[in-house]
Amino acid sequence: MPILLSLAAFLMTLLGGLVADRVKNNRHLVLGAAAGVMLGVVAFDLLPEALTRDAVEVLGVPLPMLMFALAFLGIHIVERAMGMHIAHESDYAVHRHARAGVGIAAGSALVIHSFLDGAAIGASYQADASLAVAVAIGVIAHDFTDGFNTYTITSLYGNARRRALTLLTLDALAPVLGATLTFLIAIPPHILTAYLGLFSGFLLYLATSDILPEAHTTRRSTGWTLAATVSGTLIMWVVIGLST
Template sequence: MPILLSLAAFVMTLLGGLVADRIGARRHLVLGFAAGVMLGVVAFDLLPEALALEPLHLHGVPLPMLTFALAFLGIHIVERSMGMHDTHETDYATHRHARAGVGLTAGSALVIHSFLDGAAIGAAYQTGTSLAVAVAIGVIAHDFTDGFNTYTVTSLYGNARRRALTLLTLDALAPIAGATLTLLLPIPDTILGAYLGLFAGFLLYLATSDILPEAHTPRRATGWTLTATVLGTLFMWGVIGLTD
């Protein structure tokens, strides 16, 4: 049963990435919508889920919130030290490889998140079939946006289409692997909560520092991009609300 449910997540993830691949000239709308979706995932899904796991507190602060801040500051320090946002057209090639590495890291983090989505289905199945189906509905509903974001974030940083499609394929396969492995080895809540906080900080930084500025370059239609961002956030609110 968990494997069958995760196959539906596989299909939705691929579909989301292929939609992102076909948008083309409306890239600024894709980026704006993706940023809104990422904000919604952080605010309505990742952080609430992490805090609901009764996480360990360190010096009065829940561990997921500490890893959230750690990820946000960590990626900021890495990007500042490499001067990724200070480049001009004449020296862009110097930093192209570093930027591509960030894109691959971001895409890989999304793959890990999809793996944990599958793990959640497998863990729920250990409690009961009905709970596994409920969890799977939530996973399937937002796996479209996972695939969408995996392709968008990876390609945004200058990676070739082939690399973006490779990570998209891995992202689609990850829920199946997670569901299979969790049937044999459950994930402790403390580790899961810390990871969710870490991923939330990473995702929020990418949305606010990289994707939104790229979407609002001078050549873009700012009004429509803002609308796409708001719609992306509202979309995730609706998805989470319907599957909670």
């Protein structure tokens, strides 16, 4: 049963990525919506989940929030370090390759997140079958946006369409693998919550520092881009609220 439920997540993830691939003419709207969705995922799903699971504090600060700040600052330092290089023609290719690597890292983080979604389905099934169905509904509901974001973020950083589709496929397969492996491996709770905080900081930085500015580089329909961002956030509020 957990594997069957994760297959539905597989299909929704693929659908989200394929939609992102098909709306290139409205790229500013895609990026605006993706940033709103990412904000919603962090604010309404990842951080609340991490804080309810983890009681460990480091110098009075919950571990997930410490990892959140570490990820945000870490990716900022990396990007500023890349930006300090003078863009001579000879090193332009190196700089572009480094940015492509950021896209791969972001897409890979989303793959890991999808794996943990599948693991949540499998773990909840071991406790109660009806609980697994409830968890799966929540996973399936936001896996469309996971696929959407995986393709969008990977493409935004200059990666070829084939590479973005490869990461999208891995992202779709990840929940199936996660649901399967929960019968063999238990994820330590502290590692899970630390990862949720780390991923939250990483995701929020990309949304606010890269994706939103890129969405507004064009003067086309700025109001519609803002509306897409707000809509993406509100949609995740409703989706996550109805699935909990």
